[in-house]
Amino acid sequence: MTVQDESATATTHGATLTDAAAAKAKALLEQEGRDDLSLRIAVQPGGCAGLRYNLFFDDRALDGDLTADFGGVTLTVDRMSAPYIQGASIDFVDTIEKQGFTIDNPNATGSCACGDSFN
Template identity: 40%
Template sequence: MTDINVTLSDSAAKRIAVILGAEAGKSAMRVSVEGGGCSGFSYKFDLVDGQEADDVVVEKDNAKVLIDKMSLIYMAGSEIDFVDNLLGQSFQIKNPNAVASCGCGTSFSI
């Protein structure tokens, strides 16, 4: 797949690089979409030590994110961001395909 169209913000790339640097044996962050959550779908974030044959790789600076092709269908055009504010720290996905999301920031519907 040549048109990945999922991007990392500068703050997400920096945070992922720091996390991966502190986790021995982990080489990437996997982002996937699962059924469930309060709005129908939810994002899942995992640290992994290798990629699967069908993974799409998104890289920026020293950050590496893996997305399986099924999840990529739901995430097309999204930006993965890292937010640090008074409410806390979290990865957030700005997904143009989501028609609704809930306050938790990890659940959405299409």
């Protein structure tokens, strides 16, 4: 019989940053001369579909935050948002049609026509 030490099992938020998103976030942090910030994703009420993502750089550490490192960028999620973004992938696209961070979330059952919010 083996006993697993729970402290050795890290709990993360389950979201991932693609290499492109991590590289862009790292470049933005370097451009600002900041290495003390993490990239935070939060899910908040809002939009016509009910929920909205908020993606920003943050210097705060909140009680219950879940973190994971991707290519030198710390992705942080608060404990209330974690269930909504479990399995989500954050990417950065740079094409003629679109430039910016995108979020592919398998938990989103639908979104509004403008794509600003989800449910």
